[in-house]
Amino acid sequence: MNKPIYLDYNATTPHAPEVIEAMRPFLEEHFGNPSSSHWYGIEPRRAVEKARAQVAGLLQCSPEEIIFTSGGTESNNHAIKGMAWAMRDRGRHIITSAVEHPAVLEVCRSLEEHGFETTVLPVDSRGMVAPVDVEKAVRPSTILITIMHANNEVGTIQPIAEISEIAGKHAIAMHTDAAQSVGKIPAVVADLGVDLLSIAGHKLYGPKGIGALYVRHPAAPAKFCHGAGQERGWRAGTENVMHIAGLGKACESAAVNLRQHMGKMQAMRDRLFDEFAGSVADVQRNGNPEQTLPNTLSVSFKGIEADKILEKIADTVAASGGAACHSGTVHISHVLKAMGVHEEWAKGTLRFSVGRMTTMEQVDRAAEAVIAAVREMTR
Numbered sequence: 251m252n253k254p255i256y257l258d259y260n261a262t263t264p265h266a267p268e269v270i271e272a273m274r275p276f277l278e279e280h281f282g283n284p285s286s287s288h289w290y291g292i293e294p295r296r297a298v299e300k301a302r303a304q305v306a307g308l309l310q311c312s313p314e315e316i317i318f319t320s321g322g323t324e325s326n327n328h329a330i331k332g333m334a335w336a337m338r339d340r341g342r343h344i345i346t347s348a349v350e351h352p353a354v355l356e357v358c359r360s361l362e363e364h365g366f367e368t369t370v371l372p373v374d375s376r377g378m379v380a381p382v383d384v385e386k387a388v389r390p391s392t393i394l395i396t397i398m399h400a401n402n403e404v405g406t407i408q409p410i411a412e413i414s415e416i417a418g419k420h421a422i423a424m425h426t427d428a429a430q431s432v433g434k435i436p437a438v439v440a441d442l443g444v445d446l447l448s449i450a451g452h453k454l455y456g457p458k459g460i461g462a463l464y465v466r467h468p469a470a471p472a473k474f475c476h477g478a479g480q481e482r483g484w485r486a487g488t489e490n491v492m493h494i495a496g497l498g499k500a501c502e503s504a505a506v507n508l509r510q511h512m513g514k515m516q517a518m519r520d521r522l523f524d525e526f527a528g529s530v531a532d533v534q535r536n537g538n539p540e541q542t543l544p545n546t547l548s549v550s551f552k553g554i555e556a557d558k559i560l561e562k563i564a565d566t567v568a569a570s571g572g573a574a575c576h577s578g579t580v581h582i583s584h585v586l587k588a589m590g591v592h593e594e595w596a597k598g599t600l601r602f603s604v605g606r607m608t609t610m611e612q613v614d615r616a617a618e619a620v621i622a623a624v625r626e627m628t629r
């Protein structure tokens with residue numbers, strides 16, 4: 251059977267061949283514990299530190315500012331809970347946005363059970379947070395602002411540098427969930443002005459279950475995992491050497507020809523939308539066409555259910571829905587709701603995300619399959 255065309259790179263990416271090669275020695279040969287002082291610890295320890303430098307190279311920070319984690323979710327948990335616990339004597343108010351991933355929103359919600367308060371900022375119809383709203387939400391008790399760099403569903407890129415400036419002015423720590431942006435667009439921590447930034451390995455051709463958290467001195471989140479003191483005591487537990495090596499390689503690769511890759515992604519993404527727009531009457535694009543991830547296309551087909559389109563195209567195309575139907579009720583994603591996308595459109599929303607392995611020929615075949623399905627369903 252021919253596999254469906256994979257257009258779901260925002261969900262996860264395949265491993266890059268060079269990532270597999272970078273991990274192989276730690277699967278086959280170098281099994282040692284990086285904390286061991288004998289010979290077997292040397293290569294694993296060297297690999298962990300090499301990877302730390304590779305991650306730091308992509309973010310253009312110092313290797314000492316990188317903590318390895320189990321992925322984007324843990325990085326966000328560490329950043330948000332860690333800052334909340336560390337700063338709780340100064341204040342208990344956190345600012346976030348309505349379009350964050352659950353790995354931020356649920357963390358904030360969990361802190362509310364411990365006496366913290368969260369302001370969830372609205373977004374405009376393109377999914378953008380307004381810096382002026384951030385400024386207005388600041389209180390004397392605000393200790394953290396956490397706003398994502400780029401949205402996983404619609405691709406909108408937030409004005410992080412501007413928001414960081416506001417945070418800095420009020421001496422508030424600034425965190426960004428960059429799980430979707432790192433590797434797709436430049437994410438230089440100094441340009442973004444953030445104190446903390448989350449990365450997820452499997453979104454940039456690295457393995458799943460590995461990530462990193464950038465922490466700029468003097469921000470000091472509370473320790474996340476207590477134990478034997480690995481990761482300078484912040485995150486105890488024997489390091490996942492193989493995946494750390496893979497993440498390092500993935501970050502090194504991402505920096506190579508980033509602009510060229512961005513151009514290629516954008517051309518494929520735009521072609522996909524142009525084909526839809528040229529063939530289907532009731533189609534709209536969601537997000538901010540100017541400030542968006544180059545690989546992400548969120549489209550709504552009016553009056554159709556996303557699940558049904560996905561079902562129809564399942565043999566040809568693998569993509570994601572922005573709404574799901576359960577027992578006759580349509581559940582629209584919190585992101586589309588926050589953007590005010592009308593239900594008639596929102597329920598027929600699909601997310602296509604292209605990647606390094608996608609070809610123009612695949613894009614054309616995928617477009618053909620989607621258009622045929624939509625036409626059949628609107629006949």
Ligand SMILES: Cc1ncc(COP(=O)(O)O)c(C=O)c1O
Pocket residue numbers: 260261320321322323324351353398400401402427429430450451452459460461
């Ligand atoms: C914006 C964003 N943040 C966080 C995560 C969670 O990352 P992980 O799957 O590595 O825990 C994801 C994954 O979908 C994401 O898109």
